[in-house]
Amino acid sequence: MSGTDRTKTPVTPDGPIVILVEPQLGENIGMAARAMGNFGLTRLRLVKPRDGWPSMSAQRAAAGADHILTAVELFDSVEAAVADCSLLFATSARAHDQAKPVVGPEAAARETIGETAKGGTVGILFGRERWGLQNEEVALAGRIVTFPVNPAFASLNLAQAVLLMGYEWFKHATGGALPHAMPERSERASSYQMQTFFDNLVAELDKVEFLRPPEKRDVMLVNLRNIFSRMEPTKQDMHTLHGVVMAIAEGRKGPANGGVLDGEGATRLRALLAEHSDGRAQSDSGGSVRGLARLLRRNPTDAERLLWQALKTDRRFAAQFKRQTPVGRHIPDFVSFVRRIAVEIVHEGENESVARDRIARKAWLEARGYRVCFLHAGDIEQDLAPQLDRIAAPGSD
Ligand code: SAH
Numbered sequence: 001m002s003g004t005d006r007t008k009t010p011v012t013p014d015g016p017i018v019i020l021v022e023p024q025l026g027e028n029i030g031m032a033a034r035a036m037g038n039f040g041l042t043r044l045r046l047v048k049p050r051d052g053w054p055s056m057s058a059q060r061a062a063a064g065a066d067h068i069l070t071a072v073e074l075f076d077s078v079e080a081a082v083a084d085c086s087l088l089f090a091t092s093a094r095a096h097d098q099a100k101p102v103v104g105p106e107a108a109a110r111e112t113i114g115e116t117a118k119g120g121t122v123g124i125l126f127g128r129e130r131w132g133l134q135n136e137e138v139a140l141a142g143r144i145v146t147f148p149v150n151p152a153f154a155s156l157n158l159a160q161a162v163l164l165m166g167y168e169w170f171k172h173a174t175g176g177a178l179p180h181a182m183p184e185r186s187e188r189a190s191s192y193q194m195q196t197f198f199d200n201l202v203a204e205l206d207k208v209e210f211l212r213p214p215e216k217r218d219v220m221l222v223n224l225r226n227i228f229s230r231m232e233p234t235k236q237d238m239h240t241l242h243g244v245v246m247a248i249a250e251g252r253k254g255p256a257n258g259g260v261l262d263g264e265g266a267t268r269l270r271a272l273l274a275e276h277s278d279g280r281a282q283s284d285s286g287g288s289v290r291g292l293a294r295l296l297r298r299n300p301t302d303a304e305r306l307l308w309q310a311l312k313t314d315r316r317f318a319a320q321f322k323r324q325t326p327v328g329r330h331i332p333d334f335v336s337f338v339r340r341i342a343v344e345i346v347h348e349g350e351n352e353s354v355a356r357d358r359i360a361r362k363a364w365l366e367a368r369g370y371r372v373c374f375l376h377a378g379d380i381e382q383d384l385a386p387q388l389d390r391i392a393a394p395g396s397d
Pocket of ligand 1: 091092093094127129130132146149156157
């Protein structure tokens with residue numbers, strides 16, 4: 001069962017004996033046994049269980065607390081069941097108007113532990129589901145235990161009443177020790193390590209002029225430092241934070257850059273791929289074309305971004321354009337498959353191979369019935385409207 005470790009030795013200081021008087025439902029006996037097992041109680045006595053004993057339903061409900069069920073002791077009378085008890089509690093939700101102390105479960109648990117420590121035997125009586133304990137039965141006990149409950153709805157289920165008593169007893173018997181706790185954290189960061197991290201952080205923040213205006217700098221530093229000192233970070237936390245700050249500060253680099261490159265890099269990479277795939281079989285480069293398209297989509301130039309925004313919103317194009325999407329092994333900047341238009345942006349100062357690549361792409365696309373529109377990045381950034389007209393109006397290219 002989850003949460004149960006049968007290799008662990010059960011805690012068995014002498015607990016109280018649980019005595020169920022004429023219990024009616026096997027399920028409740030089983031659940032009471034289970035609750036006892038949860039809280040290290042082992043001794044269960046039954047006085048005339050209504051449906052007889054042993055009980056299949058009790059066994060099912062006990063959920064593995066078999067050691068308690070097999071050790072059950074049966075009695076014909078309450079008197080016989082409590083005969084060996086030196087201290088007896090009667091649990092009841094009702095006031096019985098008898099001249100004897102009424103205690104809560106916690107006080108009862110404490111007294112139980114004191115009594116067993118002296119070598120005494122403690123019993124706890126529980127009544128029938130339907131009508132609890134009779135006055136004569138309560139009269140056998142030295143104390144009445146009643147729970148702090150909602151007086152308007154005071155009666156607990158029998159097994160839950162057993163659980164509550166078991167819980168209080170176990171909690172006091174074990175000093176409230178919990179079976180597991182948060183794992184030990186790694187060693188606390190030293191002041192020196194914190195200082196180094198912080199100096200570093202401040203140096204990086206100064207580079208981006210974050211700590212401004214100058215008159216607020218000191219307050220900001222105090223607040224910032226407090227964030228980290230409040231954390232009580234470990235050495236490992238400091239390593240991690242340091243790594244994070246440096247990764248952000250130094251920018252993306254190396255193979256971990258997540259496939260991000262700037263516009264210039266994107267242009268070069270496209271040219272490179274175009275050159276390389278020239279002589280190759282188309283199927284060979286299909287995968288890299290798709291990968292490159294993804295890369296390019298993630299890295300729009302300013303002109304591309306502007307034009308894309310316009311193509312998406314201009315009614316004439318009705319969201320027909322796609323950005324950096326492969327057509328065969330080529331990737332025009334924009335393409336409408338519906339209108340068979342491709343749009344290419346010409347960037348200032350691009351190198352020859354990029355230009356050559358674009359011309360080849362144009363020829364390839366035109367051979368397949370596409371109208372190819374070259375727009376200059378500078379024109380797009382300066383005045384977008386005439387460029388959009390050019391895309392819309394056939395015959396201008
Ligand atoms: N209808 C019964 C309650 C039966 S509940 C009555 O009116 O007494 C079954 C048993 O659980 C009770 O006899 C008692 O032993 C225990 N129990 C239930 N609620 C309790 C409470 N609030 N305080 C103490 N014991 C309680």
